Amino acid sequence: MKLRQLEITLQKLSGFSSPRAVLEQYPTPAPLAARLLYHASLHGDIKGKDVCDLGSGTGVLAIGAALLGAKRVTGVEIDERAVRTAQENAASVGMRVEFFTGDVHEPSLKTRIGTCDTVIMNPPFGAQQVHADRPFIDLALSIAPVMYGIFNAGSRQFIETYTRSRAEIDEAIGGLLPIRRTFAFHTKDVQEIEVEILRLIHT
Ligand code: SAH
Numbered sequence: 571m572k573l574r575q576l577e578i579t580l581q582k583l584s585g586f587s588s589p590r591a592v593l594e595q596y597p598t599p600a601p602l603a604a605r606l607l608y609h610a611s612l613h614g615d616i617k618g619k620d621v622c623d624l625g626s627g628t629g630v631l632a633i634g635a636a637l638l639g640a641k642r643v644t645g646v647e648i649d650e651r652a653v654r655t656a657q658e659n660a661a662s663v664g665m666r667v668e669f670f671t672g673d674v675h676e677p678s679l680k681t682r683i684g685t686c687d688t689v690i691m692n693p694p695f696g697a698q699q700v701h702a703d704r705p706f707i708d709l710a711l712s713i714a715p716v717m718y719g720i721f722n723a724g725s726r727q728f729i730e731t732y733t734r735s736r737a738e739i740d741e742a743i744g745g746l747l748p749i750r751r752t753f754a755f756h757t758k759d760v761q762e763i764e765v766e767i768l769r770l771i772h773t
Contacts, residue, residue, distance in 0.1 A: 571638060573604055573608050576604045576607065576608070576634060576638065577600045577601055577604040578600075579637060579663055580600035580604060580630050580633070580634055580637075581600040582662070582663075583600075583628060583629065583630055583633065583659040583662070583663070584628060584655050584658065584659055585597040585628055585655075586627065586628055586652060586655070587651060587655060588651070589752055589753070591698060591752075591753045591755070592698050592699070593648065593649060593694065593698075594694035594695060594697060594698055594702065595627060595649070595652065596747070596749055596752065597627055597628055597630055598627075598630050598631060598692045598720065598747075599747065599748060600630065602720065602745050602746070602747060602765070602767075603630045603631050603634050603692075604634065605743065605745055606631065606690060606718050606720060606743075606767045607631065607634040607635060607638055607690070608638075609718070609741070609743060609767065609769070610635075610688060610690060610718050610769075611638050613716075613769070615687065615688040615716050615718070616635050616638045616639065616640050616688065617638060617639040617640065618639065618640070618641050619640055619641055619686075619687040619688050620640070620641055620642045620644075620685075620686040620687045620688075621635040621640040621643045621644070621686060621687065621688045621689075622643075622644045622645075622646070622683055622686040622688070622689050622690070622710075622713060622714065623643070623644070623645040623646070623689075623690050623691060624646055624674055624689060624691040624693065624709060624710060625647060625648070625674065625691055625692065625693050625694070625706060626645030626646060626647045626652075626653075626656055626669060627647060627649075627652050627656065627692075628652055628655045628656050628659055629645055629655070629656030629657075629659045629660055629667065629669060630659075631690045631691070631692065632644075632645040632656065632660075632667045632669070632690070633656075633659055633660050633663060633665050633667055635688075635690060636660070636665035636666065636667050637663065642668075642686075643665075643667040643668070644667070644668045644669075644670075644683060644686065645667055645668070645669040645670070646669075646670060646671075646672040646674070646679065646683060647669065647670075647671060647672070648671065648672065648673045648674075649671075650671050653669045653670065653671050656669045657669050670682075674705040674706050675705050680709065680712055680713060683709075683713055684713070685714065686713055686714050687714060687715070687716070688714055688716050688717070688718070689710040689713065689714040689716070689717035689718070689719075690717070690718045690719075691706055691710065691717065691718070691719050691720070692719070692720040693706035693707075693719060693720075693721075694706075695722045695725075703719075703721065706719070707719070707729065707732065707733060707770075710770075711733065711737055711770070711772055714772075715771065716769065716770070716771050716772070717737075717769070717770045718767060718769050718770075719767070719768055719770070720745070720747070720765050720766075720767055721765060721766055721768060722763070722764075723744065723763075723764035723766050724764075724766075725766065725768075726742055726766060726768060729768060729770070733770060735773070736772065736773065737770045737771060737772050737773055738770070738771060738773055739769065739770055740769055740770075740771055741767075741768070741769040742766050742767070742768050742769075743766065743767040744764065744765075744766055744767075745764075745765050745766065745767055746762050746763070746764060746765065747762070747763045747764075747765045748760050748761070748762050748763075749761045749762075749763060
């Protein structure tokens, strides 16, 4: 599937029906999701692989991985309603993805997921709860040799320090995350946040 086609398909998926600020529920916009997936694909990390999406929300990244030929895709998400929307989204494009409810803080989650080849994720940036992305990074590195994550621009240094001796960042791709007015504390109709897609490999 071509990049443009992937974007168009992902664009059609439903977002959060009643997003929750504390969980930083912003769906990854289709162009940014497609960008992450395409880079991962070019590295050979999607097609024929076992892919996990942590904090899968309404499923855009997980479903995109399935569309690009992943062998098996699993999505874990704390919000049950988002899980349902993700399941409907996958069905609407004829893809099989296993979405289930789980909290990345749960120690038992690692056993429930098992191992996978590649983790893809757009975790909370920590705007609501400091270091909210850390349990995502920890879990990702404990289940897969490679992970792709979307982070606030400028996070690279912090993540490098945080994952020192466990992983190294071998690629950083800049991007923009347009956030539509969703919560009462948003002052603009659309606010563009600079982000970076990081590829981390387990050392
Ligand atoms: N991956 C989706 C959603 C990104 S928003 C996408 O790309 O569109 C971040 C997601 O992480 C939200 O769906 C939120 O509910 C989920 N989340 C937040 N805290 C979580 C936790 N502790 N465990 C699992 N999921 C969590």
